[in-house]
Amino acid sequence: VDAIEVSYGGTARFSPGGGIRFKKAIEGGKIRFEDYTNFQMTLRFLAGAMGLPFMPIRSLLGTDVVKKWGFDEAFRKSNPRIPEKKMAVVENPFARDGTDEKVVLVPAINPDVTLIHAQQADRQGTVRIKGLTYTDAEQAKAAKYLIVSCEEVVETETIRENPDQNQIPFFMVDAIVVVPYGAHPTACYGYYDYDPYHLNLYREMAPDDRTFRQYLDEYVLGVKSHDNYLEKIGKHRLSEIKADLKLGYRAGLGRR
Amino acid sequence: VDAIEVSYGGTARFSPGGGIRFKKAIEGGKIRFEDYTNFQMTLRFLAGAMGLPFMPIRSLLGTDVVKKWGFDEAFRKSNPRIPEKKMAVVENPFARDGTDEKVVLVPAINPDVTLIHAQQADRQGTVRIKGLTYTDAEQAKAAKYLIVSCEEVVETETIRENPDQNQIPFFMVDAIVVVPYGAHPTACYGYYDYDPYHLNLYREMAPDDRTFRQYLDEYVLGVKSHDNYLEKIGKHRLSEIKADLKLGYRAGLGRR
């Protein structure tokens, strides 16, 4: 990875102080980065999804997010995917009595490829996300190519019985991949919880380059397939985090 | 009604050429009006709901919607609810190679009161709209006061079993009113179809001021309560338009 636009790099308790490799790369000067806020990135993807050039936002005026730009001018010019300006502060043309003046505009994002993991999809490509949608629908619709991995494929007839529960129409999806436990070691609402054991394992192996390399070889580069990965995790652990249907997570899961 | 902001005034087949009283008022110079497009009004409400000052839109450049303003300057200045400018055409600050230049900004709307009719709500105020949400959620969240009429009140526990099917949180709702057939003579997906008989009746009575007055006295001003209104419509008609659960409308309804 050469450059990232980021609004929050971390997995809370399992990476105290911030994402382990994310911190290492920035502190080591190994990667270009640009900081936004969570709401800005949400609106940037929403603009991309709706074909709008930018979105207005009021928050972050008076902060360094506006003043300090991570990507330099040359890099912005050289890479067509990066907007030439991080953001623009403009006057609100509809300000009535001179109070509500400044507004920040953030540029749209249209990714080349978006990858999301959803609970269900049908063979044709209609996608159903259960629980929170985070910014998945915006990121999905903003992309040129969209790949959706899902826990289950359901019949078209079934998924179209309650279409108000579907978020992404099939013609916006380029590929559906059935990957049960595809979000492991993070959670998938209604199917399985996050795996504290594996997240702690990563937390121990990630800080040091050597042990991080071992982790990659063992669980990422070294596995032949997703099934092979799940075998390594082991049936026992997978059943330990299986979600209770009514709650959507595993009640009483040991999470220390 | 003194002034309206409108993007489509009509009920299709039941008002060929446009809303009957709407046309009459404008052609008779009885009302101020301002024209927008359906997408502009959608985005104006969305901006109001999200607390944003305006929304960008690219469509309608080169049309009279941009050039011809219905409300005059004096009226705009005198009424705080009306934006001082109908819209603003600006340069896109993120235009890369000089092509993607102009963008239209439309001002947010925050209504004093929004009235919507939804399928279900619980006593606390959480609202569930089934089928299409049109722009109801945006219009509801943009308002200072929100009154929601609904077909059915359901238990809080039930409506919170699948919260991803609810659109409006209870603390944004000021009043819930249980009004079965509250959308009559228009449809309510999953509960009842539109009533062609009554819509045709209106179509016949509305054009002439005298018969329109009769219609109002009979079905609007003259009724003591909603139940009284439903008695006038009659059990037979109400059962004729009852929706088939699976379809959400009445299959084979005579609609000439």
Next chain:
Amino acid sequence: MPEYSFREIMVLVAAREIRDEDIVFCGTGISMVAAMAAKHISAPHSIIFFETGGIDSQLLELPLSVGDPRVMFGTSINAGLADSFGILQNPFTGPRVVGIFGAAQIDRHGNLNTTCIGDYWRPQVRFPGCGGACDAASYAGRSIIFMKQEKRKFVEKVDYLSTPGWIPGPGGRKEAGLPERGPSMVITDMGVMRFDDDSKHMYLSRTYPGILPQQVQDEMDIEIDLSRAVEEKPPTEEELSLLRERIDPQGLII
């Protein structure tokens, strides 16, 4: 030769224009019948969507408006206006959209008036307004326009420009800030007009059986090129029974 009404041939001409990979933005009325007919004729995989948020509706029964609950059955997603218009302006899906709508007036470049006749502020006749057609016409890959063939409707300059066609001539749209995509055909009860690739001026492309080019020109207030007109294929038995028995059995629209 089967008997057919002008509305029936209008619908079928539009249906034949729709391709399999098209995403069809459906307005209210006759355009719905055309979109449904296309699914059974030339474009079984075409996707019908409504500005109200019904995407890829199955349409077991003909809806009477874009808000009709019949647009909500068996869709891929039931969403809202923001989502539908997002599909129009989305850089990847917009160009695949075919918009179908009608209008009260049209000019030589396909610019439409659905707002008023006469002075905007005090019109002789007031219509519903832009609705979603203006947004669709700004972004769709191409659009099909239904018009009644009357002199007062085909005018040099529309009283109110509600929906952008080719904006005056070549490069007009680009200059206005719109993508260079616009109307591809105008279907009336007498024939079909298209737009010259270079001048973007309307010209007569087809006349229905039994109608001469000059008869169409007589019902227009603008002079158009008649030299390229050929006769349109009349409706077939199957096409007509499809309309009459399956799509609009109650004759609600055609």
Next chain:
Amino acid sequence: MPEYSFREIMVLVAAREIRDEDIVFCGTGISMVAAMAAKHISAPHSIIFFETGGIDSQLLELPLSVGDPRVMFGTSINAGLADSFGILQNPFTGPRVVGIFGAAQIDRHGNLNTTCIGDYWRPQVRFPGCGGACDAASYAGRSIIFMKQEKRKFVEKVDYLSTPGWIPGPGGRKEAGLPERGPSMVITDMGVMRFDDDSKHMYLSRTYPGILPQQVQDEMDIEIDLSRAVEEKPPTEEELSLLRERIDPQGLII
């Protein structure tokens, strides 16, 4: 007098600050424990919502992050980030929101740094970044900040201003274009700071039992007014058992 950890008193001080009509914007970690505690102490009708889209979560179990599926149970609505941030910036709901978050550095006006220590482009220490705190602090009615009481954290000027506090002094926010609402208190492991109504400068408001005002000042790189400090009420038995038995039985956060 019951034994308690400094984290426990920090959480309880925050919980007592939350009122019944508050809509609580909950960050990750200790702020969640405070929001949950408040529901059982001072604000049973307060509404907990997460930037990820879980609105009025029942929180049977303590979530470990704002994305934890535990935030999705029994909510009024499960939506997404756009909806949650809409609540923050909405002119009618925003002012009712209380934001609760932590930070690596804070200055005299409550401006926070959650991004980096040292030079932004090549920092000694890099943190996760703004997350949603910056958006919340820009619009919430007021906010509660959790900090460890250390010299290097209470500084004259933060290395990176991620989240706006009072911006330098009176009228600072208005001039920057932000509503004139800002942080109300800073809770550390030694005491509580608030902001002077006029100067918007931080002053010592409370010290925990057994801690002297000067001891708090010694752990700060900035001079603050100590004259108004009084002792904070220690946690009660019920409050502590509420935290230990009901809210965080596994001691995941406190």
